[in-house]
Amino acid sequence: MNELVKLKDVGEKSLLKLARDICEEGPPVQVGVGDDGAAIKTEGESLVTTTDMLVEGIHFPSDVPIEKIGKKAVVVNLSDLAAMGAEPLGLVFSLGAPNEKEVEFLSDLLKGMNSTARSYDTYLVGGDLNEAEEVIIAGTAIGKVPEDEILLRSGAKPGDVIGLTGELGAAAAATEAILKDVSLKGEESLKKALFEPTARLEEGRILSESGEVTSAIDVTDGLASNLWQISRESEVELTVNFENIPISKAAKEFAEENELNLDTIALYGGEDFELLFTARPEAWDDLKTKIQDLGTEISKIGEVTSGEGVQIKRGNELEEMPDRGYEHFQE
Amino acid sequence: MNELVKLKDVGEKSLLKLARDICEEGPPVQVGVGDDGAAIKTEGESLVTTTDMLVEGIHFPSDVPIEKIGKKAVVVNLSDLAAMGAEPLGLVFSLGAPNEKEVEFLSDLLKGMNSTARSYDTYLVGGDLNEAEEVIIAGTAIGKVPEDEILLRSGAKPGDVIGLTGELGAAAAATEAILKDVSLKGEESLKKALFEPTARLEEGRILSESGEVTSAIDVTDGLASNLWQISRESEVELTVNFENIPISKAAKEFAEENELNLDTIALYGGEDFELLFTARPEAWDDLKTKIQDLGTEISKIGEVTSGEGVQIKRGNELEEMPDRGYEHFQE
Structure with a gap:
């Protein structure tokens, strides 16, 4: 890659490669740059850590x-952490904010973070506050998982089924609505999907404990993009039946009323935080029962074959999905 | 505190209190908000984690x-991690950059981070890249330490001696020079102190393994401020002999030549990343020998008494140091 090219002009796939080339790995590093999180081996367990930054004006509007x-x-x-099958141990945050902000702003932010951490039975254990031009929230979660139960993006095998927790589309419909200036008034479930998503931690533990789940990722770049990540990392082909993709009823209705494209919502839509995974087919019924016990549905949306890439089947039509790249070099 | 007050108008001491009030702690949390890092109990060991953000234009100039x-x-x-006596396991970074930046910028940044991590025998294991208005580098380090060896800011006791690794002043002199537009040409050791500081990881392990060190902190806000943090957290009084504070020769000379105030440099100057600690006096000689074996000097700069606050002794004069607060709510 020409290093004088600008960041805006290259796909994050290339940037990921760059980061992987530079960041050396050694014996204690079980998973380095490029999966949902990193994993470091400690006695018998893997320490999983992941970091994500939210920037005002880019990841969320100021209002x-x-x-x-x-x-x-x-x-x-x-x-x-859920996408790696890990159990959370704690969270730390580095915060940036203009010094013109009120103290109430900070306390509201901390209250939101603390109550959410507690609702997942974990803790906000530390942080760092800095002056910055915009509001920046850089979080790091630390978790643990038995070393042999960790779920990676690599590992999917021909013959596996492709599974998905919950439903897609609500977050994407809400995002589209905001972009197109369509009111979300009364669309509480859409707003909730966008601003109050759920981390599938317990579901992730069930998937990882089963020993029958071969790969996993959380849906944060749209299904198509996340399918591509598994395809690329596992070196397999993934074929998805469009009609089996569970799309939120509210999102469907909203798309119809507002003439939004359902494909955009189902395939390219953003951050639903559902778990996309591949599993041995014989394990499906057991996984389904255990995850339903948590009140969460899972759907079989396709299968893994040898090859590469992602295909969508609609009736008898097979459509090759383009690899659109993805936003972050580590989700 | 009135929550409508602006961030710029309150000391970080108040913000720390606010964060401590909001962030609940539970059984697995050994150290929450407010020390050098946080610590989470795992079997027999404490997992230490710390986060720090560097913002362009605030923490470093663009050039x-x-x-x-x-x-x-x-x-x-x-x-x-050094200030908690921990051994590093790995680092993750959330990066923000304008998308007009060149790819070379990212690769230079990653190369600098990787080579430094490797020089401390640890790894850069993951990250997240985001668009932002300025360059933002939010890092999190994860380390481990036996549960009973962790070094905190609390724990200093009357009768302890106050110790310091290395020398102070070089980073502060360089910072003053930049602020006052004085050239740093030829002042390589000052520049190095500012832009290529050293983390005292091995020294921190020796302090923590000894079992005789009662508190520790890294000097990142100026000695006076860091002394106050130990005083406050340990509920003791710290008295320092000014003439025993080891000040870098280069910083002293530079201060004289440029009529900079030596106090500012010795007491209020910034980021030397030396370890300030308190220890049982009978352990001093042994600590000194072990740390000298690493090529690092340690100096006895004062003593701990019952009471509160920080005093500086110059000859027979005792001067009460004001509590100027500190910059971050967790260093």
């Missing part, structure tokens, strides 16, 4: 109550 | 080579 952004900042990081 | 800032970002975080 959303900061308490909600605090909640989301916690969920974004816990969701990465 | 410093980004590779150096990458190095510093690693050291800042490792220094917090």
Whole structure:
């Protein structure tokens, strides 16, 4: 890659490669740059750590109550732990804010973060506050998982089924609505999906404990992009049946009323924080029962074959999905 | 505190209190908000984690080579682990940058971070890249320490001696020079102190293993401020002999030539990343020998008495140091 090219002109796939080339790995590093989180081997267990930054004006508009952004900042990081099958140990945050902000702003932010951490039975253990031009929330979650139960993006095998927790589309519909200036009034479930998503921590533990789940990722860049990440890291082909993708009813209705494209919502839509995974087919019924016991549905949306890339089947039509790259070099 | 007051109008001491009030603690939390890092109990060991953000234009000028800032970002975080006596396990970074930046910028940054992590025998294990208005480097270091060896800011006791690794003043002299637009040409040791500081990791391990060190902190806000932090957290009085404070020769000379105030440099100057600690007096000789074996000097700069606050002794004069507060709510 020509290093004088600008960041805006290269896909994050290239930047990921660059980071992987530079960041050396050694014996204690079980998972380095490029998965949902990193893993460091300690006695018998892997320490999983993941970091995510939310920047005002880029990841959230200035007029959303900061308490909600605090909640989301916690969920974004816990969701990465979920996608690795890890149990959270704690969170730390580096915060940036203009010094013109009121103290109330900080306390609302901390309250949002603390209550969300506690609702997942974990803790906000430390932080750092800095002056900055915009509001910046950089969070790091630390978790643990038995070394042999960790869920990676690599590991999917031909013959596996592709599974998904919950439903997609609500966060994307809400995002589209905001971009197109369509009111979200009365669309509480859409707003909630965008600003109060759920981290599938317990579901992730069930997937990882089963020993039958071969790869996992949380859906944060749109399904198509996250399918591509598994395809690329596992060196397999993934084929998804469009009609089996569970799309939120509220998102569907909202898309119809506002003439939004359902594909955009189902395939390219943003941050639903559901878990996308591949599993041995014989384990499916057991996984489904255990995850339903938590009140969460799982859907079988496709299968893994040898090859590479991502295909979508609609009726008898097979469509090759382009690799659009993805936003962050580590989600 | 009135929550409508602005961030710029309150000391970080008040903000720390606010954060402590909001962030709940529970059984696994050994050290929460307010020390050099946080500690989470795992089997027999404490997991130590610390986070620090560097913001362009606030923590570093735009014209410093980004590779150096990458190095510093690693050291800042490792220094917090050193101050807790912990051994590093790995680092993750959330990065923000304008998308107009060149890819070379990112690769230089990563190279600086990677080489520094490796020089301390640890690894850069993951990260997250985001668009932002300015360059933002939010790092988190994770380390471990046996649960009963952790060094905190609290724990200093009357009768302890106050110790310091290395020398102070070089980073502060360089900072003053930059603020006053005095050239640093030829002042390589001052520049190095500012842009290529050292994290005292091995020294921190020796202090913590000894079992005789009662508190520790890294000097990142100026000695006076860091003394106050120990005084406040340990509920003791600290008295320092001014003539025993080891000040860098280069800083002294530079101060004389440029009519800079030596007090500012010795007491209020910034980021030397030396370890300030308190220890049982009978352990001093042994600590000194072991740390000298690493090539690092330690100096006995004062003693701990019952009471509160910080005093500086010059000849027979005792001067009460004001509590100027400190910059971050967790260093």
